[in-house]
Amino acid sequence: MDNNILKKYFFLILFFIVFSACSVNQDRKFIKQQVFKTEKSFEKMCEEKGIAEAFYFFAADSAVIKRQNDTLVIGKENIKKYYSNDFYKNASVKWAPDFIDVSDDGSMAYTYGKYIWTAIDENGSVTEFNGVFHTVWKRQKDKSWKYVWD
Numbered sequence: 695m696d697n698n699i700l701k702k703y704f705f706l707i708l709f710f711i712v713f714s715a716c717s718v719n720q721d722r723k724f725i726k727q728q729v730f731k732t733e734k735s736f737e738k739m740c741e742e743k744g745i746a747e748a749f750y751f752f753a754a755d756s757a758v759i760k761r762q763n764d765t766l767v768i769g770k771e772n773i774k775k776y777y778s779n780d781f782y783k784n785a786s787v788k789w790a791p792d793f794i795d796v797s798d799d800g801s802m803a804y805t806y807g808k809y810i811w812t813a814i815d816e817n818g819s820v821t822e823f824n825g826v827f828h829t830v831w832k833r834q835k836d837k838s839w840k841y842v843w844d
């Protein structure tokens with residue numbers, strides 16, 4: 695093969711490699727933005743429709759939440775039931791992801807950040823609980839994001 699043709703193929707291949715890398719980074723940035731928007735929609739739904747409804751809506755069918763004393767609540771129906779008790783009916787939660795990353799194929803993501811639970815007891819006393827959350831998200835067939843671990 696002619697040396698000039700080899701050079702052209704080399705540069706063409708190099709161009710596609712660089713272009714593909716840029717495209718993947720753009721896709722990852724876009725997906726991170728989607729996950730961030732999902733987190734904020736989740737938080738907003740907690741405020742507007744209640745914690746139980748929001749945790750149910752954003753849960754994958756087989757979702758798991760880890761709570762006090764390393765208790766695991768498995769499945770979105772059980773998660774809704776868990777958050778339907780009186781404590782959570784009189785509570786609110788705020789959070790924001792400090793970090794978001796996504797898998798190379800864009801099918802999974804995880805976030806972590808700080809949260810504040812505010813609870814009001816039967817006497818009207820307000821208690822705040824601060825902590826760090828970690829959520830694992832899975833992209834669904836309809837392209838929405840549902841958590842599988844929280």
